[in-house]
Amino acid sequence: MxxxxxxxxxxxxxxxxxxxxxxxxxxxxxxxxxxxxxxxxxxxxxxxxxxxxxxxxxxxxxxxxxxxxxxxxxxxxxxRNEVLEFRDIEPNEPITSTIEKVTLNSVQTIQETANLLDTDNLNEALEALLKGRRIYFFGVGASSIPAIDAYQKFLRINRATSALTDLHMAATAVANASDEDVVFGISFSGETHEVAKILEIANARGAKTISLTKYGRSTVSDQADINLYTSATKEATFRSGATSSRIAQLHVIDILFMCLASRSYEQTVDYLDSTRVAINNLNEKVKKKK
Structure with a gap:
């Protein structure tokens, strides 16, 4: 549980x-x-x-x-001693009040998402990511942001990873996937047609499929072998689908990354050290040119 x-x-x-x-x-x-x-x-x-x-x-x-x-x-x-309620912004609201509301909404979203994560499903997703020959993260619109974030994190620890945000490019890549690969579809609503279609193609190829959606059954989650959920959070009026939901998705990606790093701790540290040295060397060369 x-x-x-x-x-x-x-x-x-x-x-x-x-x-x-x-x-x-x-x-x-x-x-x-x-x-x-x-x-x-x-x-x-x-x-x-x-x-x-x-x-x-x-x-x-x-x-x-x-x-x-x-x-x-x-x-x-x-x-639980405290109950947080979603608070929307109002016309001409003071900056201090906006800071407080956005912060509280983000805290609520992260806490609800943490409460929803099933450790059995999380462990199953982790095992798939550890064993996967190649990992394809796919999301469109606001959900492309966590896909790209996952790509840069997993790339730093030498995982063969792609971040796909275009339907045609994703279909081309996944059409050549195999049962050794993992396709990770991200959609807050769970009803993003493009994400469901890519997971459908991945299933036909025998790849392991993972979904990250808001809590509840959806078209996208129905297409995945493993379901991970975020809080079905409300969104501020002027940033629908792009604030709290994005934070929740990034939070789950961070958890997966840290769990994976913990499983192969020494190797992960070596990979991170190598990438850090490479970036530092690049920065030093740029400074010398200036």
């Missing part, structure tokens, strides 16, 4: 996408979380006027392993 909170967030995010019986259970838990965490699946089914089978189906819809995990996550939420 790995994480022991984000249950209330999951229920809030998925509530309107659930079948009627599961929605009733989600609504009951959101209204009476303290009571729900002390119930059995049978008791919750009875109290929500559904059934224990519907409770189990709800857990599956939330990508959880069972009712016990859901209860632990909700209980973890109840133990």
């Amino acid at each position: 790995g994480r022991t909170n984000a249950g209330i967030f999951m229920l809030n995010e998925m509530k309107n996408k659930l079948p009627p019986s599961e929605r009733k259970i989600a609504q009951y838990i959101l209204e009476y979380p303290e009571k729900a965490i002390n119930m059995t699946a049978t008791e919750l089914g009875r109290e929500s006027e559904t059934s224990s089978a519907a409770v189990i189906r709800l857990c599956k819809s939330l990508n959880l392993k069972g009712f016990q995990e859901l209860k632990l996550r909700v209980a973890g939420d109840l133990q």
Whole structure:
């Protein structure tokens, strides 16, 4: 399971996408979380006027392993002392207030994303990245930024990596992939047609596929072998899809990179030292020319 909170967030995010019986259970838990965490699946089914089978189906819809995990996550939420709420900017807002709001929104996004990351899925993604002959990161629009960030990070530790941001170039590259390669699709909405299509091509080639989307089932996540999620955060009015969501995606890339570095620590340090020396040498040559 790995994480022991984000249950209330999951229920809030998925509530309107659930079948009627599961929605009733989600609504009951959101209204009476303290009571729900002390119930059995049978008791919750009875109290929500559904059934224990519907409770189990709800857990599956939330990508959880069972009712016990859901209860632990909700209980973890109840133990948190502070609740951060998204705060949008207002017309002619003072700079100090904007700084505070943007910072708090970013902190909330990072924390929610950390809570959503399933360590089993993260470990599976890590193993794929460690074993992959070549790694293709693909994202378009705002999601191209974490793809490029991943490329430069993995390149520094001598991983055969590409950052693809054009559909035709991505299709050309992935069409020649094999079952030894990894294709990592990034889409905040999870409904980016280009990303879903590239993962579909990768699957046909037998490559291992990983998705990074906001929490919940989507077209992109359905195409991937391994699903990683960020917070389904709200966005500031004037920067929709490009502030908190980007920070959440970069946060997951950083976590993957650090986990990979930890697995091959000595070798990673050697690679980073080599790249640092090369960059320093370049800088020294530039200084001498000046």
